Amino acid sequence: MPSRLRPALVACVAVVLLLVGSTTAYAAWSRATTAAAGSVAGGTFAGTVTWSTPLNLAGMYPGETRVGVVQVARTAGTNGRWVYTVGTPTVAVSGAATTASTALATRLTVTPYTAGTFSGTTCGGTPLTLGAASAVQALGSVVQHCVAVQLAANAPGTVQGGAVVVTVPVTLENRSTN
Amino acid sequence: MSSLDERADGRATAPAGRAVRRATGVLGVLLALVMVGSGTAWAWWTDARSVNATAGTIDIRPGTPTCVTTDPDASDGSNSPATISWAPPVVPAGSTVTYTVTAVPDTGTTRTLTPSPSTATSMLVYPSNFGDSTRPHTVTVTATVTFPGGAVWTSPASGSVKAQAVRALIFWLNMRCPA
Incomplete structure (x- = not known):
């Protein structure tokens, strides 16, 4: 060595x-002894994501804007830091793909806003930063976000008859307290 | 120290170096396992949700046209027209709408009836509009809409109605609306 x-x-x-x-x-x-067993239960972080003001997108014309309000609620939960994140909205063809639906999917702009209020077809607040976690939400909290959808003013006539689905994703998280 | 001693010393330190490398590798694997486990535990506490809405476009097709004979029993020595009329589409305020009426015979030439395009929602159709053809014609209407933002859309053809010029007296033709 x-x-x-x-x-x-x-x-x-x-x-x-x-x-x-x-x-x-x-x-x-040392001396060994035993303590009475207690119950151990996993925590929960129940929440809901719904339209508090439904988004009606039937019969849109070029340049038109429609608004709705999405509501995120923490309905139950025990320990942890409860937050949510609004992701990037998507627009996808509904049902069988047609030329009109494919064209329509590229002509809609979806914008979530920080505020849950709107006046006419204008959402309050400013465009939401997508993908950023919210502040920690207390048990029973309810937060609303206005969502605006616009059909491009220069949308061509080939989008007539198209049908698409607009989706706003929201991820709920219960983060560690450590 | 002689060169022989130096070479012996080098050979003796090689096993120790390998041991150190092995220990480092084991520690690295353990650390990776701990991190993966933590990441998995974190994923169990997220839930993906979403809200949806179905979007569609405005329908700017005119209503199915109707045909009304102006003078069913015409015998006044002139060609009698029929009135073709239709309901306008519902469009946003500030839009302009014009209509084009098309007549397609069961055989023969497709015709665009004049005046077209027009902002009127009805028109008189004379036998001359069909080129004095006595063939039955299928009549449809399309709308061209200029929206407030400037986009211009032309609708698909409306539903159809039949119209036909029928010879009354030797020289006269009267428009009829066959079922």
Whole structure:
């Protein structure tokens, strides 16, 4: 064995002996007993995501804007830090793909806003930062966000008869308190 | 130290170096397992939700046209017309709408009836509009809408109605609306 490794080996052996000896000494001074078992239950973070003001997008014409309000509610839960994140909305063809539906899907703009209010077809607040977690929500809290959908003013006539589905994704999270 | 001693010393340190590398590798694997486990536990506490809405476009087709004979028993020595009329589509305020009326015979030439395009929601159709053809014609209407934002859409053809010029006296033709 190289001479320079011998001190390290001696130190390791000494540490191991110290730990073993300490454990043995501890055992001579311990006494075992039992505590009454308690119940252990997993936490919950129930929440709902719904339209509080339904978004009606039937019969849209070029340049038109329609609004609705999505509501995120923390309905139950115990421990943890409860937050939610609004993701990027999507527009997808509804049912069988047609030329009109495919064209329509590219002509709709969906914008969630920070506020849950609107006047006419204008949402209050400012466009929401998508993908960013909200502040921690207390039990029983309800938060609303206005969502505006606009058909492009220059949408061509080829979108007539198209049908698409607009989706606003929301992720609920219960984060560790550590 | 002689060169022989140095070479011996080098060979002796190689096993120790390998041991250190192995220990480092084991620690790395343990650390990776701990991190993966933590990540998995974190994923169990998220829930993906969404709200949806179905979108569709405005229907700018005119209503199915109707045909009314102007003078069913015409014998006044002139060609009698029929009135073709239709309901306008519901469009947003500020839009302009014009109509084009098309007549397709069971055989022969398709015709665009004049005046077309027009903003009127009805028109008189004379035998001359059919080129004095006595063949039955299928009549439809399309709308062209200019929206407030400037977009221009042309609708699909409306439902249809039949019209036909029928010879009354030797020289005269009267429009009829066959079922």
